[in-house]
Structure formats: structure tokens, C-alpha cells
Amino acid sequence: MKSVLQVLRKQQGKNSTLSEIYLNNQFICYGLEDIPRPKKIAGSTSIPVGIYPLGFNKDGGMNGNYYDRFPKLHRGMIEIKSIPGFSYVYIHIGNTHKETAGCLLVGTGYLLEKEDYRLVQSVTAYKKLYGMLVEMMEKGEVFIEVTSEGVTQ
Template sequence: MNEKQRINIIRVAQGKNSTLSHLYIGGLFCCYLLEDSIRKEKIQGLTCIPEGEYRLRLNPWAGMNAQYGVKYPKVHRGMLEITGIPNFDLVFIHIGNYHTQTAGCPLTGSYWQRLDGDYQVLHSAAAYKYVYPLLVGEMEKGNNRIVVENRV
């Protein structure tokens, strides 16, 4: 896959219990992401997904789907799920502000701040409404791979 088509999560900063990342589509910055800590050993609900290349798909049957269908009825077609992650399942790109809301999922944000040694993202819903159709559009073009890299 060439760089112009690539979807990347680039981890750029680490807090005590959180990791701040950037989401790029085709080399363009789209939003911030908040994840749990990077750990060598997975701890259920407290570890971000490991570096690697994974697949994106729309998941219209998971529990969060009904809630997002009501919140975003004009655009929602299923949760943005990252699949093929060893020891992880039902990993969604979704809204939230604090590492305590991630449970291993990337949370979208328009801005970030660091308080008490941890990162949080702000204006999460606005970022989600922006990146959701972009990612769905990429998947419709056959670009359903996402690459996760640690740069911290």
C-alpha cells in the first residue's frame, strides 16, 4: 500500500496510564486519539493495541452500534472496528475523553491536554463526526488496512 492511501495511528506521547496518538489518512492528520498505556504484557481493558497492521471494518451488530445509530443517524453505518489484533476483540474507534473510557479502544479528539500526568482528548464527538465518513470512504475504496506505530 502506498503512503497516499495509508491509514496510520502514530503514538506520540505517553502519560502515566494513557497514550496520545495521531490518526493520519493518506499522510494527512485527521484527529488525535487517546488510548490506554503501551504495555509489553496485555492487561484486559488497560492496554492499547500492539503495533502492527490490522483491518478496519464496519460492525453493525456490536452493543455500541444502537447507541451510535441514535446519536449519528445521518452517517452511522456500523462501528469502526479494528480487527485481527492478537488477544483483543471488539476494538472500536469511538468517542470519549479519558483513558478510563477506552477499554483498549482508540478515542477520537479534536484537541488534547495533559492533567495530573495523563492525557485526555477534548471535543471527541466533533472529531468522530469528522473522521467517521473519511474512514468509511476509505473502506469503500478498498483501503481497509490500518497501521499502528509507536514513536514514544
């Protein structure tokens, strides 16, 4: 069974990109990334538009921190794999573009503050999305599709 997580970019702030996230066409939460850049700046560039497989990464300090924080839920960091020129790109908790490190943050809502987007209730959104993704990933392949509607590339 193949499932698709859709990241539809909707708005761009000065340093942030806001998206809506759908799982098999059902709205789940909002997403936040850095802005797109013509030339990648490590830890400060959004994920390129495209379709990528998701997988578990069970290495590194972030994995240990999430396991300690969510021992009954955590099975490994959900990594967005096979992004040309990118590595260790995760879906994780955070509120502002300063916390993305080039990854995708999730939240139940958002605010616009000082020309940038900020997510709210990131832990709530993460736990909901993570649980759904783990269940689907255990049954088969899951892909993420990143598209831009309201954001220039």
C-alpha cells in the first residue's frame, strides 16, 4: 500500500514558508520551513519541490531526545529521504524558522508575527501526524510530495 503526505506551500514570510499538510487528501496540520533559495544554504533552505520517500532514522541525538520524550510513540525520526544535496531532513517539532534546520516543522495552527510565520501547538500536531505515518509506514511505502502554490521558487 502506497500513501502520500502532501505539503502544499501556501504563504511565504520574510524567512519562513507556511504550508498545509494532507495525508491521502485529508488535512492534518500546518507545516513550516525555511524559504526557498536559488542556491542551498545548509540548515536555512526549504525542501526542493518534488516527491520523496519517507523512512525511519534511528541514529543521532535527536532520535534519542524524541525517544526519551515520547517512549511509547517513538520508532525513529521520520526522515525525508533522497533529496538531492540534502541529508538528515526530518519532520519534527518546532515553532519558528529558526528551529527548522532545513527540516519540516508541524503545528495545529499558525500566526504571522513580524513578517514571519510561527506555528502553534507543534507537539500536538507532531504526535497526531507521527502516529498516522508510523502506522502507514509499517504497512508499506509512504512518500512526501512538496508543491508550491503561493510561494515562488
